[in-house]
Amino acid sequence: xxxxxxxxxxxxxxxxxxxxxxxxxxxxxxxxxxxxxxxxxxxxxxxxxxxxxxxxxxxxxxxxxxxxxxxxxxxxxxxxxxxxxxxxxxxxxxxxxxxxxxxxxxxxxxxxxxxxxxxxxxxxxxxxxxxxxxxxxxxxxxxxxxxxxxxxxxxxxxxxxxxxxxxxxxxxxxxxxxxxxxxxxxxxxxxxxxxxxxxxxxxxxxxxxxxxxxxxxxxxxxxxxxxxxxxxxxxxxxxxxxxxxxxxxxxxxxxxxxxxxxxxxxxxxxxxxxxxxxxxxxxxxxxxxxxxxxxxxxxxxxxxxxxxxxxxxxxxxxxxxxxxxxxxxxxxxxxxxxxxx
Numbered sequence: 423x424x425x426x427x428x429x430x431x432x433x434x435x436x437x438x439x440x441x442x443x444x445x446x447x448x449x450x451x452x453x454x455x456x457x458x459x460x461x462x463x464x465x466x467x468x469x470x471x472x473x474x475x476x477x478x479x480x481x482x483x484x485x486x487x488x489x490x491x492x493x494x495x496x497x498x499x500x501x502x503x504x505x506x507x508x509x510x511x512x513x514x515x516x517x518x519x520x521x522x523x524x525x526x527x528x529x530x531x532x533x534x535x536x537x538x539x540x541x542x543x544x545x546x547x548x549x550x551x552x553x554x555x556x557x558x559x560x561x562x563x564x565x566x567x568x569x570x571x572x573x574x575x576x577x578x579x580x581x582x583x584x585x586x587x588x589x590x591x592x593x594x595x596x597x598x599x600x601x602x603x604x605x606x607x608x609x610x611x612x613x614x615x616x617x618x619x620x621x622x623x624x625x626x627x628x629x630x631x632x633x634x635x636x637x638x639x640x641x642x643x644x645x646x647x648x649x650x651x652x653x654x655x656x657x658x659x660x661x662x663x664x665x666x667x668x669x670x671x672x673x674x675x676x677x678x679x680x681x682x683x684x685x686x687x688x689x690x691x692x693x694x695x696x697x698x699x700x701x702x703x704x705x706x707x708x709x710x711x712x713x714x715x716x717x718x719x720x721x722x723x724x725x726x727x728x729x730x731x732x733x734x735x736x737x738x739x740x741x742x743x744x745x746x747x748x749x750x751x752x753x754x755x756x757x758x759x760x761x762x763x
Contacts, residue, residue, distance in 0.1 A: 449589050451475045454604075456535070459612025460621065461649045463536045468548040474604040477587035482605025484583065485598060490573040491556075492563035494519050499556065499602070502528040505760045508692035509609060514703025518562040525561070525666055527703045530696050532758070533689065535607040538654055542685045542701050545675045549603040567595045611691050611758040612649070619752070627752065634749030637742045644728055651690035651753065657726040658684045660719025660734060662704045671701075680724050694754045708750060712743045 454474040458465075485491065486499045502516050503509040509531035516524035526542050540546040546555070556562040557570060574580045575593050584593045587601055618625040627635060638646075647653045656672045663669075663683065672681035685701050699705040705714065715736040719729055729735065738746070756762050 447590060449586050451477045451586055454479055454608060456608060456610060459617060459649065462612060463648055463650060465535050466538055468550060469535050469607055472550055472600050472603055474607050475587065477583055478601045478604040479608055481583040481587045482601035485602050486605055491565060491570050492519050493565040493569065497563065503531045506695065508532050508696050508759060510696045512697060514698050516562065519564055522561045525668055526701050530692065531606055532609055532611045532691060533650055534609060536650055539686060543672050543675050544656060544686055549606060550599045553599045553602040611755040613757050614755040615752040630745050630748040631752055634745030637746050638749055641736055645687045646690050652687045655687055656681065656684040657687060658722050658724050659726050660722060660729060661700050664702045682724065683722065690750055691753050692755055692759065694751045695759060708747050712738055712746060
């Protein structure tokens with residue numbers, strides 16, 4: 423009898439210890455429902471391994487606007503990626519801490535979930551690999567991921583968000599990268615006048631816009647194709663050359679001379695709000711861009727055939743330029759830009 427009681431005691435004791443040590447906490451973190459515009463390309467593969475969630479997006483947005491990601495606590499991601507500018511800015515080249523000037527123009531952050539490459543030279547194939555770049559770059563935030571974690575690891579709001587976003591894992595480097603990417607995946611722009619016309623929602627093009635759309639389809643759509651208005655290819659289109667000796671375009675990544683000064687074709691969505699234009703802000707206005715293409719671009723061995731086969735230019739009349747600009751302005755999504763009341 424004593425042996426039976428002793429056995430039952432140990433079973434109950436072990437059961438109690440096991441229960442205390444293995445108690446699991448379940449975190450509710452539903453996926454965010456995204457409104458995918460009609461006829462947009464397929465979502466990229468990385469999206470499916472890091473699907474935006476309620477707390478992941480909230481955490482990513484908080485990090486995106488936190489100046490503590492920079493070494494001197496003066497700039498955040500949102501300092502160079504401003505919503506009213508389609509999450510770009512108006513500087514020819516990015517400006518980091520202490521007024522340091524970067525190599526290139528800050529690109530817009532929009533429709534990232536559908537992109538296959540990132541940055542002007544396509545040096546990142548996954549959005550989750552992107553956030554570390556500005557954090558460690560001397561001309562941008564000049565910090566380190568360990569320094570960032572050290573600044574926020576005792577912040578109760580971050581502790582709670584990381585716990586909810588990543589099932590209790592705590593504050594980690596991967597959590598920072600993944601949550602920022604999740605937030606950026608939600609930055610979808612597809613509700614411009616152009617989109618409303620296409621969806622037959624009562625909007626119609628003006629005569630000037632319609633004429634510009636026809637010119638666009640004739641002279642621009644080879645590069646600015648798909649509903650993203652970029653084919654995501656890399657091309658040398660003979661724009662003025664960046665005087666910075668570090669610049670090599672896509673060749674900096676591939677090491678191929680044929681990729682020298684090739685850059686990713688930018689999207690034309692919200693182009694009205696992303697001036698200046700070009701990899702280092704060579705052109706102040708859309709008129710300047712079209713005038714340059716019309717008058718003749720720089721010669722290069724790897725100049726895009728669309729230009730090389732046409733005397734290094736895209737001929738445009740004054741009327742065609744006016745129409746093109748009118749059409750490009752129909753790609754402005756004021757809701758996305760936060761300009762609607």
